[in-house]
Amino acid sequence: MPLLRPRDGSAGDAQIPATSAAEVAEHTCAAEAVFHSGVWSGLDPRERAAALLRLADLMERDADHLAALECADAGKPLRECVENDVPGAIESVRWFAEAVDKLTGQSFPAGPGVLALTEREPYGVVAAILPWNYPLAMAAWKIAPALAVGNSLVLKPADTTPRSVLHVEKLALEAGIPTGVLRVLPGTGAEAGEALARDPRIGALSFTGSTRTGRRILTAAAETNLKRVSLEMGGKSPQIIFADALVYGEDLISQTIESAFLTAGQNCTAGSRILVHTDIAEEFTRRFVAAASALVLGDPEDLDTDIGPVIGGGAATRMLAAVEEARAAGARVLLGGTEVPVVEGGHYVAPTVLDRVPAEARILREELFGPIVTIQTFTDEAEAIALANDTPYGLAASVWSAQIDRAIRVSRAVRAGVVSVNSYSEGDLTSPFGGWGESGFGGVEKSLRAFEQWTREKAIWVSLHG
Missing domain, CATH: 3.40.309.10 (Aldehyde Dehydrogenase; Chain A, domain 2)
Incomplete structure (x- = not known):
């Protein structure tokens, strides 16, 4: 079995099995079954929120360990991990958990005898592919809104920085999130990432990384099931x-x-x-x-x-x-x-x-x-x-x-x-974050609008009789 080794020289002899394309298919199939079972997707949004809040509490409990993993795998200064990355990830999980019951549809003035409305529904199985520079922070931006609305999420961390996200997967189970709702699949982009981009069971995929890889993901999605793709890529700010x-x-x-x-x-x-x-x-x-x-x-x-x-x-x-x-x-x-x-x-x-x-x-x-x-x-x-x-x-x-x-x-x-x-800032969780041009399109990573990339809108037209 192929093995992944975290960033060269930083993490001793730590090796992690790389997920194959065949294993990706197995896991997405299992995630689809979990979604249709309703053990997570069928819960009241506030019940899902409660589980995510428990996850945030557990991440806070293990904050020092998560920071150490981020530091070792990515070579990030420990101070950055302790002061910024880990607290930011915890805040993201809490924010989206508390925001999910604010997600609403709309009604439209279609005239007498008609009720016209929309609602937002989860895709089912969704996927995310993470970068190596902010493994935990980017994971939280995707895990929290995707799970809060009821999806099952298959997540691939960068091959050099998988360990903090793997630990969060364990904490999700401890928090009471059912097995298979969050599946972390370490692997290479060429195999595991490509398999996710081409998997017909996945309805939406969010990617953060290079523009070159983003183009490949778009091509794979276009050639298969035309899944929704959200891209947050490079910059030259x-x-x-x-x-x-x-x-x-x-x-x-x-x-x-x-x-x-x-x-x-x-x-x-x-x-x-x-x-x-x-x-x-x-x-x-x-x-x-x-x-x-x-x-x-x-x-x-x-x-x-x-x-x-x-x-x-x-x-x-x-x-x-x-x-x-x-x-x-x-x-x-x-x-x-x-x-x-x-x-x-x-x-x-x-x-x-x-x-x-x-x-x-x-x-x-x-x-x-x-x-x-x-x-x-x-x-x-x-x-x-x-x-x-x-x-x-x-x-x-x-x-x-x-x-x-x-x-x-x-x-x-x-x-x-x-x-x-008059500052350097990406804004806080209440404001949207996303790029233009070769920096990406298709989704927003923060604010209530982040829920849009993990849900699809359905219009319902009701003719009233009598």
């Missing part, structure tokens, strides 16, 4: 900084640093393209580079570590090749641009900052998914917007300006699904 933004002082620097380097830049909303007004470019760049150079690369388990290793040696090589290509074309490397030895077995890319990058350089358009930032300058609002939109992606952006009318005007002009003003 701009951080637009106007001259008056210096009024925000250290908050400006700390948040642009966080946007660029959180999770070693392995974040789909990472602000990897900084666009700064020429009037403050020199001062901003000096302060930004100084703050980036102070970030601590270290053992992910050390709570003082700011940046851990990237996911693997191949990723590091690819990132640094793009930096060297830009340098050869005339870009100036202000910081980093190298792999540095920190912890044996880990691949650490130093925080890297470039400016004077030629407009045609691929480093400005391709998502590198690492701690690499470019700085470009602009002279006016129109140029800032043009630079921000010079990308096939459209996931996130930040706009910094003390003039709120300009900030709103630019936010509306930037082509992105999520725009934060």
